[in-house]
Amino acid sequence: MNKYILKLTSPFDKTIVCIHHKNIKNIHLKVFRDLKVVLSVPNGVTDEWITEFLISKSSWIEKQLQKYKQSSGYNNLIDIKSGTSTQLLGKDCRIIKKISEKNYVLEDEKNIIVYANKMSKKHQQVLEYWWxxxxxxxxxxxxxxxxxxxxxxxxxxxxxxxxxxxxxxxxxxxxxxxxxxxxxxxxxxxxxxxxxxxxxxxxxxxxxxxxxxxxxxxxxxxxxxxxxxxxxxxxxxxxx
The missing domain is CATH 3.30.2010.10 (Metalloproteases ("zincins"), catalytic domain)
Structure with a gap:
């Protein structure tokens, strides 16, 4: 079993869970902010056990998916747009792009403010260098x-x-x-x-x-x- 289709309620009906069999001792279930769901299990774990485990965790999976869905674009540092959200040292913050003759970055409790000229790629370069x-x-x-x-x-x-x-x-x-x-x-x-x-x-x-x-x-x-x-x-x- 490489993938499992988990039936959840809308809008996450038929969520695909990627199954990875590894040389590990413990089970690892992860729901990522890009809405990807991954289950890593020890070699030898049966498909029947995986099915029962995922069904038992379906409520938790759906809760995580819903939380991340509400913050779409979260953690995106590639091809940034003004208003993009991310994390910085464990805190949620928003990336704001502003036009300026000088290239620099300012940060406060809630924002990372990127100043650059009108070239959109320049904001990306300024942020990446600062980061x-x-x-x-x-x-x-x-x-x-x-x-x-x-x-x-x-x-x-x-x-x-x-x-x-x-x-x-x-x-x-x-x-x-x-x-x-x-x-x-x-x-x-x-x-x-x-x-x-x-x-x-x-x-x-x-x-x-x-x-x-x-x-x-x-x-x-x-x-x-x-x-x-x-x-x-x-x-x-x-x-x-």
């Missing part, structure tokens, strides 16, 4: 603090930080190059989720694999890491 710079500064500050607090005493050199768009990962670590890469869209998450991702990747400098030692170390230094991960997985969508 990347803000992401880098935010991640670097958090990484510096975690490194000095936890990792410096292990004699590990502080890694280089890279920020880029990533389609499937929030972050990655290359111990051989002492390099950590963080997804620029992680800036949509609140600071607690950002701290979790950075700590996770820093931990790979000591424990390259996801073994018991890795998770023990993670738990010692961030006892609520699983709650932060859950919040990240279910509330923040990359929108790419």
């Amino acid at each position: 990347r710079e803000k992401a880098y500064k935010t991640y670097q500050n958090e990484m510096n603090e975690l490194y000095n607090k936890i990792f410096k005493k292990y004699g590990i050199e502080e890694p280089s930080l890279y920020v880029r768009k990533m389609k499937t990962l929030w972050g990655s670590c290359t111990p051989s190059k002492n390099k950590i890469t963080i997804n620029e869209y992680l800036l949509k998450a609140n600071i607690r989720c950002i701290q979790y991702v950075i700590l996770h990747e820093l931990t790979h400098l000591i424990y390259p694999y996801h073994n018991n030692e890795f998770y023990t170390f993670l738990t010692i230094h961030m006892p609520d890491w699983s709650e932060r991960k859950k919040q990240l997985d279910f509330e923040v969508v990359q929108g790419i």
Whole structure:
């Protein structure tokens, strides 16, 4: 079973759920803000079990779809239009485009205001540059603090930080190059989720694999890491 058609009430009648069989231990059901529904299950789980599980979760799925439907265009940072909504550090905000001779960005509690000349693509470029710079500064500050607090005493050199768009990962670590890469869209998450991702990747400098030692170390230094991960997985969508 690669797809399952879940019958919900209008306007979500015959919602398609994408089924992914993976080498995992737990079930992961996600409803994304683009109205995509994905269920990841361990290899060997039967179609009958999947059907019963999805039916039992249909009310929750419909509730999430309805919430995201009411905020259409949410989290869109590609081909932005004035009024587009997104998240920034865990808060909902709206992108406003304004005409100006100078190119710059201002932000307040509810808005990201992008000033640029009349060329529509220029607004996109100005926003992307500002977003990347803000992401880098935010991640670097958090990484510096975690490194000095936890990792410096292990004699590990502080890694280089890279920020880029990533389609499937929030972050990655290359111990051989002492390099950590963080997804620029992680800036949509609140600071607690950002701290979790950075700590996770820093931990790979000591424990390259996801073994018991890795998770023990993670738990010692961030006892609520699983709650932060859950919040990240279910509330923040990359929108790419």
